[in-house]
Amino acid sequence: MITIAVDAMGGDHAPKSEVEGALRAVKAFDVRVVLVGRESVIKDELNLHGKWKNLPIEITNASEVITMEDSAAKAMRTKKDSSIRVACRLVRDGVAAGVVSAGNTGAAMATSKMVQGMIRGVERPALATAFPTLKGTPTVLVDIGANVDASAEMLAQFAFMGHIYSRAIFGIPKPRVGLLSIGEEEHKGNALTHATTPLLKQLPIHFIGNVEGRDLYTGLADVIVCDGFIGNVALKVSEGLVEVFKSMLKESLSSTITRQVGAVLAKNGFSELKRRTDYSEYGGAPLLGVRGVCIICHGRSNPNAIKNAIRVAAEYANNSVNDRIEEGLATLRESK
Template identity: 60%
Template sequence: MLTHIALDAMGADKAPEPEIRGAILACRTLPVRVHLVGPQEKLRPLLNEYLDGERLPIDIIHASEHIGMDEKAAHAVRTKRDSSMRVGLRLVREKKVAGFFTAGNTGAAMATAKMVLGALPGVDRPALAMVMPTTAGSPCVLLDVGANVDCKPHNLEQFAVMGELYARSVLKIARPRVGLLSIGEEEGKGNDLTTETFPLLKQLPINFIGNVEGRDIYNGHVDVIVCDGFVGNVALKTSEGLTRLVRDMLKQSLNTTVTAQVGALLSRKAFNAFKKRLDPSEYGGAPLLGVRGVCIIGHGSSNERAIYNGIRVTAEFAQAGINERIEKEFAQRPPAPPQLGDVGLPLQ
C-alpha cells in the first residue's frame, strides 16, 4: 500500500524544479504517492517534461498562491487563503494524505500548521526538531531550532518529552539520553530559563542527563538536546556555515596536495563519503512536533535529493504514529499552568 504525501511544490528557493524531480525520484524508489500542491498551469508542463512518458504515482493538487521566503509569516498566512501550504495542510487535516512536506518559509509553515491542524492537547507550542550528525555515527535530535523565539520553562519541558518520543519511535534509540543546552554542565549554570527548566526535566520519567554544552551536539554523548528556538536556530545556522567551511577547505587542500592518480582517487572517495555524512540534504528536514498531523519542514535551498529525503522522512514519521504517542503521553500529564505573555514567535 502506498503512503500518500502532500508536497509543497512552490516552497524551495528554486521551486518547482527540485520538488518535481525529487517527487519523481521518491516515487521510483519508495512506496509513496506524491501529491504536488501548486499552480496546475505551471506544474503540469514541467511534470510531463520530466516524466517523459513514465507512469508514476504523482498527481497535482491546484493551489493558486504560494508564500515567498521574504514574506512576513503572519500577514501571508492571513491573506493567502489558497496558498500551497494551506491547501497541502488541509489535505492532512482531512486525512486525504498521511503528511505534508515543504521547503518553504519556516515561520509561515509553522503558523499555517498551527492554524489548519491545531496543536495536540497539552502542547502549548509546537517545536521544530532537527537531526544532527555526530562523530559517534549516531544521530542527535536538537529542538527547538526555530519555531519559538521566546520560551518558558514548561515549553522546554514539553519539548523534552516530544524529542524523547521522537528519538525512541523514529530513530529507534531504546533509552535516549536527554540534555538541556546551557553554558556549563553544572546544575546552576545558565540563564533564568535553563536554571528554572532543569528541575522540571529532572522530575520527568525520561533519561535526563543534565546540562550539556554546544560541543555535545556533535560528540554523540547525548541523543536529545533541548533549547529555545532562538538558541537552537543560531546553533543550527552556525553548524551549516561551519559544515560548508570545512567541506570547502578540505576540497581545496585535496586539490592542491594530492598529485598521484591513485591517491587522488582514494582521497576523492573519502571526501565524498565525508561530504555525505555532513550533507543536510540527507536528513530530510525538521518535523514540527506537537501539531495534529504530520508536517515536515525542509531547507529553502533544498535540491532534488533533499526533497526525496523529505518525502521519505514524512512517510516514516506518519507510519511511526508519533503524534498519537505524543497525545497519549500528554493526556497522562497535568496541564501546564497558564503563563503571562505566553506567545510564541516563529522565526522567518
C-alpha cells in the same frame, strides 16, 4: 500506501526541486505524493521528466504562492488559496498524512498550526533536526526556530516530544536527553536553564543534565533541548562551518596530493564526509506537536532533500509519532 502532500511552489528552486524530488521519492519509497500549487506550472515541469502519469503522483491546484518576503501573519490572512494552506488542508481532511514544504518557514509553521491543529496538551509546536555525530547515531536538537522565546514548561515539553521522536524514528530505546547550556555543571546557565532543570528531572525520560554546544556532534546526548533562538543560531553556525570545512578540505587535498592512488583514496574519503554532513540526507525538520505531519525544509532544498523529506514524513506517519506524543502527555497529566 502513505500519501504526502508537497508544497510545490515554496522553495527557492520551486517547482523544479519539488517535482524532481517527488519523482525520486515515489520510485524509491512506498509513498503517494500530491504536488500542490499552480497546476499548469507543475504539469510543465513534470512533462520535462517524461512519462509520469502511471506513477503515484497527483496534482492539486492552488492559485496563490507565499513568498519568502511575505509576512507570515499577513500571508495567512490574505492568501487563503496558497500552496502551503491547501496542502495543510489535505492533511486536515485526511487526504494526506503529512505535508512537506521548503517555503516561508514562518508561514508554514503558522499555517500548519492553524489549519491542522495541535495535539491535545501541547502548548507550542517545536522544530527538531538531526545532527550527525562521531558515534554514528544522530543527535536530535529541539527547538531550532519555532519559538525564539520559551518558558521552562515549554522546554520540558520539547524534551519529552524529542524523547518520543528519537525512540520512534531512530529506534533508541532510552534516549539520553540533555539541556543545552554554557557548562555541564548544574549551577551554570541562565534563568531559563535553571528553571527548566527541575522540570526535566521530574519527567519519565533519561535526563543527563546540562550539555554544551560541542555535544551536538560528540554523541553524548541523543536529544538536546533549547529555545528556538539558541537552536537556530546553533543550526546556522553548524551549516556555515560544515560548508567552510568542506571547501577548505577540498582545496587542501587538491594542492597536496599528487599520486593518483592517493588522490582516489582522498576523493572517496571526501565523498563520504560530504554524505555524512549533507543536510539533504536528513530531508527536513519535523514540526513536533501539530496534528498530522509537517516537515519543513531549507529554502534551497535540492531534489535529494525533497525526496528525503517525503521519506521522513512517511516514517513519522508510519511510526505513529503523534499518537505516542498524545498518549505520553495524557499519561503525564494523569500522574500529576
